[in-house]
Amino acid sequence: MLTNTFLFVGYPYLMIVLAILVSIIRYRYTPFSFSSLSSQFLENDQLYWGSNFWHWGIVIVLLGHLTAFLMPGAILSWNANPVRLFLLEATGVTMGMLALLGLVSLLVRRLTHSRIKVVTSTMDVIILVLLLVQVVSGLDTALRYRWGSSWFATNAAPYLQSLFFFNPKPQYVASLPLGPKIHMLSAFTIIGLIPFTRLVHFLVVPLHYLWRTPQLVIWNRRPEKRFNSQSGR
């Protein structure tokens, strides 16, 4: 019981607080260290498959998790129809597979390509392995304990929401099998490690470009015109 309280209450809070605090400190004091650290410049061909598969797969899977977390009811009513349930599960698994394929390819590239090895840090390897654990345990859960999307809505979503509202209810997940538990714990670990790794790049995804005027002109002497956009595009 105590273990469960630590693993599913203490640990998540610890990791989330760590993520938020350290990210803010890192952003505030070492903005230079925020980068995608892209290695496309050094190796282009393997990255094409690895990066595209991984990012597209994981972004869609994460969006699925987010929807289920925010609107578990909607997922349940969607799943009421077996065809739709099957569609959702199949999409999830396919995207998970895609991400796995990409991840393995990226990991192999990191560990074997001579130029990429030069720009690989210990943290890079640690986070890639953790992500591998995360994706494999996720796929394992999806394939073995069906239907994951439904019980995510009935168990995981209320649990996560309870964390969110500072009224933790670990009992929702305490009796889950080992696979899903690993999946959750490694997820919290990854969240906690975000500010210590290159994962910070997804905190600075440049969405503001969508609203920006194309040209940026900055005046030194006129503070009021520092961020004046150029009228010619």
Next chain:
Amino acid sequence: MDIRSQVAMVFHLDKCIGCHTCSIACKNVWTDRKGAEYMWWNNVETKPGTGYPTKWEDQDHYKGGWEVVDGNLQLKSSGKKNYLQRIFYQPNLPTLDEYYEPWTYDYDNLFSAPEGDDQPTARPVSKITGEYIDIKGGPNWDDDLSGSPLYARNDPNLKALTPEQELQLLSIEQLVMFYLPRICNHCLNPACVASCPSGALYKRGEDGIVLVNQEVCRGWRFCVSACPYKKVFYNWNTGKSEKCILCYPRVETGQAPACFHSCVGRIRYMGVLLYDADKIKEAGLRPDSELVDAHREIIADPFNPEVIASAKANGIGDDVIKSAQKSPVYKFVKNWGLALAPHVEYRTFPMLFYVPALAPVTSTQEDGTLANNVDELFAPLEKARMPIEYLAALFGAGQEGPVRYALKKQMAVRSWRRALTVGDIDIEVAKAALAAAGCTPEQAEEIYALTSLPTFDQRFVIPASHREMAIEALKNPLENKGLAGIGFREAPERGL
């Protein structure tokens, strides 16, 4: 009218001796660092040739610069519609192999090799992996047409020539070349700035220098793809993009940038241009045939009272306006029509202009004698070894007119000076040549003076920007006391 000022540049190609002193000056000051070894913010190319990175002018491949789509100016490489899907992988990004793998030599082996029958050698070692490599290319691998026809023949500008002309240009007996020193053009409509989703790149209002804010750059690499001149570089070590900063700490204090200052051929000029930012958009939409003129029309007359008033309203100081009135760049570009921007058809409106090289043209006169009438004086232009179509592809968006005008005028000035000093050309013929080239004797003298005899201070008319005053106006000057460098307080180390 929205007048801004720009430190602009002219390179007189006829005077470039291809010595690479400029490149070395820049390398020593700015890019002699891990991750930047391969970068040459200033490089000198032999033309015809493929350049650095290889075939940078082939925009079908690299998709740099702007294009007009349905009456709108759009980046060829990316835009709001598709940038998010290209953030994981840049389809048009040049990779290290398109530049070259930087290397050093295993010098130690020369000293430590055991005694043997052979001389020890210093094998090349990659500066990236530290492994032995076979050198396949370098930033000026085709210097002086070495490696031709492999390199020269792949020059994208040769598409403008007929097969006969191309053969003529490349056949060994007729080898012809000139040098093209290149730095960032600090464009008026910079594709790099517009492409950066993080907003890390910006153009400075006071002097038009285009910079990458290293603390905002996230290494998304859109700028590298978008710049048609391939003058933004990705630092593979820090994960940030970098580019020529026009030695702004020097320019701000009224000194010429390192590459300008060190130029052996004294081919470089720097001066202020005032320009009307309101005209940029309209100019960018004009057809290729009007682009050279449209570009020049953006540049405003520094003596026009309206222009001066608008400049002052924008906070441009009297010293800057005065120096714009003395600008050598204004003379070359606007008064004389001698200097042309590279590839205006990319529509970024470069602020670096080139006086096209003439030397190979006059030397083609077959019998080696000098002409004695105007028609013959200009005749070599038509029979030039360096076809005018080639120069037009490089400097005129395919239009021969502006290039022909610049070459004719240079020739006429030469004949004029030759008539005066050597006397083997009839002065009346020289006068007629000047008239035919749209030039007066007074202008010819001015051109001669600024081309052949300029002093350091005539080549570089750079107003100090008084940053110290700007800092005082904005914040407590003591706040900066004891800080090192040029405002960057974090060691530029690779992130976790």
